[in-house]
Amino acid sequence: MEYILETENLTKTYGKKTALNNVSIHVNQGDIYGLVGRNGAGKTTLMKIVCGLARKSNGGFSIFGRKDTELGDVAQRRGLLIESPGFFGEYDAETNLKIKCKLMGINDPEEPKRLVKLIGLEEAGNKKAKHYSLGMKQRLGIGIALAGNPDLVVLDEPINGLDPQGIMEIRDMICKLNKENGTTFLISSHILDELSKIATKYGIINNGSLVEESPAEELRNKCESRIELMTDNASRAIGVLERIGFSQFKVLEDGKINIYEQFDRTGDITLAMAAEGVTTLEIVRKLETVENYYLRLVGKDSE
């Protein structure tokens, strides 16, 4: 399978310190790839390398099927916002975007205006970018990354400094671009709750190593979410569960049943148990978030 972005045992060392250690990630066309990891885990280093801002020490990567040593024009198909947004403070948003469009070889005068609208900075008018709020600067950085309709957009902590409405707008924008244009995103964020709303694939990095890489669906399944059911008769309860379509469950020693699927059917379970004359003593839905899963995973790894 050909990936839009693939790293192979990517390693980066600064002196004796290893910032990235044999990291291999695989980003498919149309993915919103969430790169997860604590501060200093190596997320930004990985992004910097795939964007050509830092040199790898070992391993390699390919973008759109081209090896890192022979990227050529393919480099133009990526957009990036890494660490802080890069723009010229003495110019307004439109001029900054015009400059980026020039770099991308876009001469359409309407394009910067369209981008200003897309990132919601029309109201800023001629205000110089250096006088923008943190959120506005972040939006401008995203706009600059999106200039030229790149196929791969790398965003490092894109919602930093944004207010809740801004976060929602950026999230919607990413989803829209992903669905309508098929743009692939590689996003890092420490706000996992937000990332989990859009990510289609995750890469979890800890201490420079990739701990896990899996599609969002698979990861959600791996989260130890369950329905804890306590009845007056465990053996009859099992029969009821099987009849109403449950197969993934486990009976514990104290008679408690842990169900690992169809978490939204607690009502059905209660009704079915009552209909069969089984008394439900307790039914609790315990959902583990991706964040909790990550903490559990990284915690384990650290040990």
Next chain:
Amino acid sequence: MTGLLKMEFRRLFKSFFFWAYPVIIVVLLIINKLSVNEKQDEIALTVVLELSTNILYIAMIVCGILMVSFWSKEDKHGYTKNILGNVSGRHILTIVKLITSTCVMLFYSVFNFIYCFVSYKIEFEKMVKTYRVYLYPESADLMPKGFEDRWISREQYDLETAEYFNRTIHRYLLMVLVGLVIMALIVLLYELLRSATFAYVMVILVSTKFIENLVLNLVALITDKIDPVAQNLLFTQFMYFDEYASVGEEMNPGLPLWTFLVRNIIYLAVLATSAILISKKKDSV
């Protein structure tokens, strides 16, 4: 790279600092034109000829400072990241730096050329028309007593002055080439240390011959001779450009023009290649 070049030039043209130097030169030219009168012609010509190469030192400093501030602004504002994300490597940015600084240096040199030589030409022709009859009469008999042997024909006079003028232009063009070598050196130093302050200091120290004088003094201190080094240094090499030039206490025969050309082109190529290779070896930001 074309897009990057377009972007850089667009930013340069929008910069006030970029236009400051040409505007000052044009204003100076206008002031000179308005203030020169016939009696001052000879002095004006001497000043203009002196200025012809000296003004390039100023252009080098202005161009160096402009370019370093331009690059450091890109780095400081984080815009370099946006650029690098869309090119295949930092070396592309270095090539663009070399191209833009070369173009700016050449652009300023054109203004300097107009300032020095166009005004020189106009003034010179005016002077020839006015004074030639008195300075170089029709025959040697008309020369003042005791000066007959110094007489030259008008044709010979025209020929000699034209040769002198050509040599001055060659000297000027060589100096422009040295300017380009210095720009490549500044790009190399900037890529090496990525420090604007260091680059500013180096622009001034190199363009004001401070570094060269330091080298010459050190060489003189150690070897008691400066010739082998002096003729290879960027500014001191001009001491060997004139037909018979004095270097220290000795008179040296001038070196042919092509030796200067070859030497400076080699410097330019080595410095530019080094800058590109260094940018390839280092992390981009």
